[in-house]
Structure formats: structure tokens, C-alpha cells
Amino acid sequence: MSAAADHLVELAGIRTCFGRSCIHEDLDLAVRHGEILALVGASGSGKSVLLREMLLLQRPSAGTVRLFGEVVDGRDEPAANRLRRRIGIMFQQGALFSSLTVIENIAVPLKEQTDLPASTIDDIARLKLLLSGLASDAANKYPSQLSGGMLKRAALARALAMDPDLLVLDEPGTGLDPVGADDLDELILDLHESLGLTVVMTSHDLDTLWRVSDRIAFLGEKHILASGTIAELSRAEHPQLRAFFQGPRGRAVRGGSWNRG
Amino acid sequence: MPSDDPASFEWISDCDTLYVRGSWTTTALSQAQRGLAGLLIASSRLTVDGRDLTGLDTAGALLLCRLLQGLRGEGKQVRVSGLDERRAELLRLVEAKLVDVIPDFAPVGKPGALQRLGKAAWETGAQTYATLSFAGMTFATLLGSLRNPVRFRWRNLLGVIENDGVRAMPVLGMLSFLLGVVIAYQSGIQLRLYGGNLYVVDLVTITVLRELGPLMTAIVVAGRSGSAYTAQIGTMQVTEEVDALRSIGVSPMELLVLPKVLGLILSLPLLTMFSNLLAVFGGMVMAAGMLDVSFEAFVRRIPEAASINSLLSGLGKAPVFAMVIAAVGCYQGFQVQGTAESVGRRTTTSVVQAIVLVIVVDAAFSVAYSALGI
Numbered sequence: 001m002s003a004a005a006d007h008l009v010e011l012a013g014i015r016t017c018f019g020r021s022c023i024h025e026d027l028d029l030a031v032r033h034g035e036i037l038a039l040v041g042a043s044g045s046g047k048s049v050l051l052r053e054m055l056l057l058q059r060p061s062a063g064t065v066r067l068f069g070e071v072v073d074g075r076d077e078p079a080a081n082r083l084r085r086r087i088g089i090m091f092q093q094g095a096l097f098s099s100l101t102v103i104e105n106i107a108v109p110l111k112e113q114t115d116l117p118a119s120t121i122d123d124i125a126r127l128k129l130l131l132s133g134l135a136s137d138a139a140n141k142y143p144s145q146l147s148g149g150m151l152k153r154a155a156l157a158r159a160l161a162m163d164p165d166l167l168v169l170d171e172p173g174t175g176l177d178p179v180g181a182d183d184l185d186e187l188i189l190d191l192h193e194s195l196g197l198t199v200v201m202t203s204h205d206l207d208t209l210w211r212v213s214d215r216i217a218f219l220g221e222k223h224i225l226a227s228g229t230i231a232e233l234s235r236a237e238h239p240q241l242r243a244f245f246q247g248p249r250g251r252a253v254r255g256g257s258w259n260r261g
Numbered sequence: 262m263p264s265d266d267p268a269s270f271e272w273i274s275d276c277d278t279l280y281v282r283g284s285w286t287t288t289a290l291s292q293a294q295r296g297l298a299g300l301l302i303a304s305s306r307l308t309v310d311g312r313d314l315t316g317l318d319t320a321g322a323l324l325l326c327r328l329l330q331g332l333r334g335e336g337k338q339v340r341v342s343g344l345d346e347r348r349a350e351l352l353r354l355v356e357a358k359l360v361d362v363i364p365d366f367a368p369v370g371k372p373g374a375l376q377r378l379g380k381a382a383w384e385t386g387a388q389t390y391a392t393l394s395f396a397g398m399t400f401a402t403l404l405g406s407l408r409n410p411v412r413f414r415w416r417n418l419l420g421v422i423e424n425d426g427v428r429a430m431p432v433l434g435m436l437s438f439l440l441g442v443v444i445a446y447q448s449g450i451q452l453r454l455y456g457g458n459l460y461v462v463d464l465v466t467i468t469v470l471r472e473l474g475p476l477m478t479a480i481v482v483a484g485r486s487g488s489a490y491t492a493q494i495g496t497m498q499v500t501e502e503v504d505a506l507r508s509i510g511v512s513p514m515e516l517l518v519l520p521k522v523l524g525l526i527l528s529l530p531l532l533t534m535f536s537n538l539l540a541v542f543g544g545m546v547m548a549a550g551m552l553d554v555s556f557e558a559f560v561r562r563i564p565e566a567a568s569i570n571s572l573l574s575g576l577g578k579a580p581v582f583a584m585v586i587a588a589v590g591c592y593q594g595f596q597v598q599g600t601a602e603s604v605g606r607r608t609t610t611s612v613v614q615a616i617v618l619v620i621v622v623d624a625a626f627s628v629a630y631s632a633l634g635i
Contacts, residue, residue, distance in 0.1 A: 022482055023518070053578075075542075080487045098599065098600035098601050098602065099600050099601065099603075110287070113287075113288065114287055114290065115291045116290060116291050116292060116294055117294065117295075120290075120294055120324070122318045123323060124287070124319075124323055126318070126357060127319060127320075127323050127358060127359070128430070130359075131319065131358060142599065143600075144598070144600060145599075146597030150539035160269065162287050162288070163286060163287050163319050163320055165320035194320075194350065194351065194353070194354050195319065196347065
């Protein structure tokens with residue numbers, strides 16, 4: 001296996017422009033097999049856009065996106081779909097279909113992309129529900145009847161429906177109380193370990209970053225300013241990194257630093 | 262990397278072993294899934310061997326678990342071998358999760374005919390009650406705000422009159438004009454046979470003023486504004502804006518409903534008059550072209566053909582139609598519950614209900630007018 005084959009995602013020379021303003025210039029990033037990579041940066045630094053490009057939902061103005069070792073041409077929809085199937089996404093707001101129950105939401109990818117009988121799909125969907133830590137009585141509820149934490153878990157269950165190789169989480173902890181966010185961190189670590197998932201996430205939450213991430217890529221000045229473990233980055237001298245990791249919040253978290261066992 | 266050779270299995274009875282092969286992953290599973298249903302195993306002790314597996318994910322593990330459960334349920338002794346550590350771990354994880362499945366987990370079955378009938382009856386009753394309550398509440402709020410006109414949202418009222426009154430004029434005008442043309446044309450063909458060309462004036466003015474003008478206006482407004490009311494209030498309901506209003510101490514009734522009701526009550530008679538004018542004009546154009554009734558002769562004939570009562574009896578219905586349309590539109594909006602689909606369904610219901618009610622009310626007016634001899 002070459003070094004490149006060990007990378008699930010490779011972004012090279014990415015440039016993203018909206019009209020005249022460019023938010024990424026000559027950006028390189030690789031996601032290694034089996035790691036939890038956190039994408040960090042100030043609001044508006046283009047984290048979500050970068051995720052969308054990784055998921056082939058948006059084409060960069062220049063540069064190449066390589067998924068699972070394949071270069072993706074944005075115009076080749078069938079090929080893109082085949083690759084997307086191997087990625088599970090949890091959107092920031094959940095993006096569950098509001099007219100379907102939780103269990104039906106989880107079953108949607110299975111129904112669309114496999115020819116398994118309905119009873120088996122139902123069985124698989126229920127397993128995913130349990131894996132994402134929801135109680136079984138949530139199955140027949142509609143998204144509007146769920147709390148914020150349950151919504152996130154249901155969205156996670158749908159992201160896991162196809163047993164993806166790569167799980168993408170956009171701001172997983174946003175809108176959750178500290179206990180809920182801790183539980184979700186725990187769940188992500190659990191799934192990472194038991195299912196061997198590679199995870200890419202964006203987050204502002206320093207607690208989550210300390211606890212969950214193997215590696216952090218810091219997005220600033222239109223490219224990846226630095227990448228490394230959080231301990232390395234929090235010692236960095238760059239003013240943006242210092243502001244992020246060594247501001248009052250950063251220090252508070254570090255004081256009671258999380259230990260990843 | 263999972264390879265996509267389909268999942269399969271082979272039962273070798275000589276060594277009492279079930280070999281599972283290929284990639285037991287979500288997308289490659291269907292063939293094995295169908296095959297397993299027909300699998301018959303006579304031995305009471307067997308081994309499931311997974312050394313030839315090229316892939317296993319949770320869906321595959323689940324299917325394997327179900328298989329093991331089924332076999333053990335028949336009293337057989339089953340041993341699993343040949344799985345590497347990671348796959349064995351995955352199988353254990355899935356097995357452990359399945360223990361959590363509790364009986365009430367099964368989906369609710371389809372309700373029977375009696376249950377559906379009862380539910381429909383109950384819902385109709387509840388719906389009627391709720392509609393009446395809403396009408397009552399609207400009326401009470403209206404009376405309350407009449408006593409305290411300073412609090413009334415005059416700006417919103419003007420907005421409603423502009424959006425739902427003034428902006429409806431082009432489409433309503435065009436439709437009315439065409440309506441007049443059509444009536445004149447259809448009746449003109451018959452009248453010409455008897456040489457009673459001038460009577461086209463009677464036909465056009467009376468049908469338009471008494472019936473078609475008000476009805477046409479109400480239907481256009483129900484389709485245009487009633488649906489908009491439902492969608493607006495419904496979306497606000499979904500985004501919790503209605504609750505936000507309540508929490509600030511603003512009654513959604515006062516802010517959202519009253520201006521719409523009052524605005525339509527004021528606009529609809531005016532629109533009806535506009536519709537009447539254009540429909541009659543359409544009739545005039547057709548009469549001049551087809552029946553040689555000049556504009557002058559047509560206009561001079563109008564007072565003899567239709568009395569002021571015809572006009573007033575038509576215009577008198579308009580405020581009632583307005584109330585029906587606005588009330589149904591707003592009520593359906595408040596009935597929206599949480600989902601995008603619900604907004605769509607309620608909007609449809611709102612338009613259908615408003616048009617049906619408008620026609621029912623129109624029929625009631627006809628009966629009442631004829632009883633009163635108007």
C-alpha cells in the first residue's frame with residue numbers, strides 16, 4: 001500500500017472563490033485512514049465550504065479532490081454518487097426529513113441504495129438507532145418531537161446507515177448542553193473505535209477538540225495554517241493559533257486537561 | 262477497503278460447517294439475505310466459519326447475528342470461528358446491542374377499518390369544534406379591538422389591502438373581462454336566433470352583478486391570498502415565530518389574523534365592483550362585435566335590465582366571502598404542526614375548504630334572497 005492509498009481524502013491546491021473574494025487559496029489537506037481529524041478555524045474561514053467540497057456537494061474553483069484514491073471529476077455524477085455512498089454526513093442542523101419518522105429517516109439511504117427486503121432494512125435501521133445511543137421508543141417519533149440531543153443522534157444514525165468508511169460531522173456539539181455534548185463526544189469515540197471509522201469534523205468546542213481529535217487542521221489565512229495534535233497546536237506561536245488555543249477559554253480547558261485513555 | 266464481491270455462504274454437511282464468504286457489507290448483502298431464508302440445516306452442532314470473509318460491516322454482522330439467533334433458537338449448538346479480532350469484536354458489539362431490543366419495539370400495525378372510521382369521525386368532530394372556536398375567538402378579538410382602535414395594527418391592514426387587494430387587480434381584471442366575453446358570446450348565439458340581440462345586456466349584467474362577479478372575485482382571492490395566509494402563518498408556526506410572538510406578549514390573533522380579516526372585508530367588495538365593471542365591459546365588447554349592439558345602446562339599456570338591488574345583493578355577499586376566506590386561511594395556518602409537509606397539506610386544505618365554503622355560502626344567499634324577494 002502506497003502512502004497515498006492510506007489517505008481517504010486528499011485535497012490538493014484547492015482554491016474556492018465566490019465572485020471576487022476567495023476563501024481558500026492553494027489549500028492542501030489529507031485525511032488519513034482511521035484518524036479523527038478536526039477542522040478548526042474562525043467563523044467564515046470556510047470550514048463548512050471545505051467539507052462540502054470534500055463531500056462533492058460543491059466544486060472548488062481550482063484544485064483536485066481525491067476520495068478513496070480516486071480523482072473526482074465533478075461532472076461525473078454516477079462516479080461521484082458511488083463515492084458519496086461511502087461517506088456518512090451529519091449536517092449541522094441534522095437535516096432529517098421532517099415528514100418521516102426517525103426510523104424511516106435512517107432507512108432512506110438503505111432503501112435507495114440496496115435491494116434488501118423491507119424487513120431487513122428495518123432491522124438494520126433499528127440497529128443503527130441503538131448504535132447511536134437512542135432509546136428504541138424514539139423510532140416512531142418525528143424529528144419535530146425530538147430534543148436537540150436526540151436530533152443529533154438520529155442524524156448520526158442516518159449518517160451511519162450505509163456503514164460508511166468516512167464519517168463527516170459538521171459542528172456535532174452545537175446547540176447541546178455540556179452533558180449532551182460530552183455524551184456525543186463519547187459516542188463518537190466509541191463508534192470510531194468499534195466500527196473503525198475515519199472521522200472528519202468541524203468544531204469550535206475546545207473540550208471536544210481535546211477529548212476527541214487525533215489531529216487538528218487549523219484553517220486560517222485561506223489555507224491550512226498548521227496541523228498536528230492539539231497539544232502541539234496549543235504551543236504554536238502564530239497569533240491566530242494563540243488566540244484560539246490560548247485565549248481565556250483555551251486556558252480554562254487546558255487547566256483541567258482531558259486525558260484520552 | 263471493502264471489495265464488492267457479493268456475500269455468499271456454503272453449507273458443508275460432512276464437517277458440519279457453514280462457510281460464509283465474500284463481502285458481508287450493506288451493498289453486497291441482498292443475495293445472501295435471500296439465500297439464507299431457504300437454508301435448511303439438520304445437524305444439531307455446527308460451526309460458522311468466517312475465514313473467507315473479505316468484508317464485514319454492521320449490516321452484515323446483523324444478518325449473521327440473526328442467523329445465529331435463528332439456529333440457536335432451534336436448539337442447535339453453534340460455534341463461530343475463523344473471524345479476525347476486529348470482526349469478532351464487531352459481531353459482539355452488534356449482538357450486545359440486539360439484547361437491548363425490547364418487545365414494544367415492533368412497529369405499530371396498520372389500524373383496522375373500525376379504528377380508522379372512529380378516528381376519522383373523531384377528527385371531523387374535533388376539526389369542526391376547533392373551527393367554530395377559532396371563528397368565535399376571531400370575533401371576540403375583533404370586538405375587543407373595536408373598543409380599543411389605537412392598538413389595532415393599521416400598518417398591517419394597509420399591507421393586506423395592498424397585497425391582497427390592489428395587487429390582485431391585474432389577474433382578476435383579465436379573468437373578469439374574459440368571463441364577460443364568454444357569457445355574451447354564449448348567450449348571443451341563442452339570442453340572435455330570436456332576434457333579441459338587446460337582451461344580451463340583461464343576461465350579462467344580471468348574471469355578473471348578482472352571481473359571477475362576487476363568486477369569481479372570491480375564488481381568485483381564495484386561491485391567491487387564502488393560500489398565502491396559510492403558508493405564512495404555517496411557516497411561522499414551524500419556526501416557532503408564533504410562540505415567540507406570544508412570549509413577547511403580542512397576541513398572534515391581533516397581529517396576524519385581524520388585519521387579514523378586516524383587510525379582506527374592506528378589499529373584497531371593492532374588488533368585486535372592479536370585477537363587475539370589467540366583466541360587463543367584456544360583454545359590451547363582445548356585443549358590439551357580434552350582435553351589433555353599440556356601446557351606447559348597451560349602457561343605456563343597463564338601468565332597465567338590472568336594478569340597484571342586483572348590484573347591492575352581489576356586493577353584499579363579498580364581506581361574508583372575505584370573512585370565510587381569511588378565517589379558513591388563518592385557521593389552517595395555525596393548524597400546521599412542525600413539518601414542511603404539513604405546511605403544504607394545510608395550504609391545499611385551506612384553498613379547497615375556502616372555495617367550497619364560498620360556494621355553499623353563495624347558495625345560502627340565493628335561498629335567502631329568493632325568500633326575501635330581492
